[in-house]
Amino acid sequence: MNFDNWAVPFTANSKRAIELVSIQYDGSSICIVLYEEDSDRNWKVTFDSYVALRIVSEECSAGIQNDLPEEGAFYITKKSDWLFELGKGDISFLDDASHFVMCCYDEVIEVISCRSDVSIAEQIEV
Secondary structure, eight states: OOOEEOOOSSOOOSTTSEEEEEEEEOSSEEEEEEEETTTTEEEEEEEEEEEEEEEEEGGGOHHHHTTSOSSOSEEEESOOHHHHHHTTTTSGGGGGOEEEEEEOSSEEEEEEEEEEEEEEOOOOOO
């Protein structure tokens, strides 16, 4: 797989510089709140019309971690094994989908979605 760094509006210098605060699911979207230590802020990452969500403990994530660049904590690709397992190439709406990866201190979060948005979240105690 060929993952690139995903351009987000804050710096995540290492794969363990992010803490998962919460995940909310409402049936059609996923909202993930993350705390980033360098900015000392919470960030909201929203995926509308998502296809799949996977959360793995950091200790058990060697499979995906080996495919990621060394720098950063946020990654994206349009071509992954998971995307093709879900039907990319056969299911037309998956043509626009991406495989997003967020490396947190204790978890690795993966989302397949066509749309994402990253913004500052309200301050929440971590």
